[in-house]
Amino acid sequence: MASEMLVNHQEKAYALLKADADKILKLIKVQMDNLTMPQCPLYEEVLDTQMYGLSREIDFAVRLGLVDEAEGKSLLESLERELSALHEASLRK
Amino acid sequence: MASEMLVNHQEKAYALLKADADKILKLIKVQMDNLTMPQCPLYEEVLDTQMYGLSREIDFAVRLGLVDEAEGKSLLESLERELSALHEASLRK
Incomplete structure (x- = not known):
């Protein structure tokens, strides 16, 4: 029972982190689809802040x-x- | 046993957060003791980043x-x- 609860917390922790990572990826995809250039300083700043968080x-x-x-x-x-692959793809457009 | 483990995780989580909060406070105190002005943009940025984290x-x-x-x-x-009390104290110096 105790180890089950621990596993639950571990699984939940990992799932939350994975979901947050996916959210960052989606945010960057949306920015690229909307043609905001990756050279834009604001883009860099948003990405840095999200990665730091x-x-x-x-x-x-x-x-x-x-x-x-x-x-x-x-x-x-x-x-x-994944982010750097997205970035390279956008430069090749 | 299961609830004991949960309490342990809860206590540990809170203790870690409290320690991180104390670290920010200490960082700011050190900056003030070393006479870095709170008006300094770099100070604001460090503080914002730490608070965000x-x-x-x-x-x-x-x-x-x-x-x-x-x-x-x-x-x-x-x-x-606590930070704003520190900030005010430094302005009155």
Whole structure:
């Protein structure tokens, strides 16, 4: 029972972080579809702020022992890869 | 046993958030003791970034069900009150 609850919290923590990462990706996609240039300083700032917020959430979940450090790092890195693929695609347009 | 583990996570979550709030307060105190003016834009920016990071952590803990929404709000508000007291004290110097 105790380990079930722990698993629930771990799963929920990871699901929340994944959802937040997806939200950032969607936000950036919407910006690109609306032709806001990635060279725009405001775009950079919004992205930096969002990435910083997510990294603070991940760090918090790791410190709480709900998410593995490696798992948190890989979530952030995979978001960074997806964002940079989007960015490159927009430059090729 | 299950509820004990839940209480542990709740206590740990709150303790981590409180420690992060204290860290921001200490950072600002150090800046003021070293005579960096609160009118300095960089000071404002550091403070905004730190407050944003903390609010994202609190929001995450609330969504996880580890911290009460009211409790989280009150933690942030009490930090804001302490910071504004510090700020006023520095202006009266």
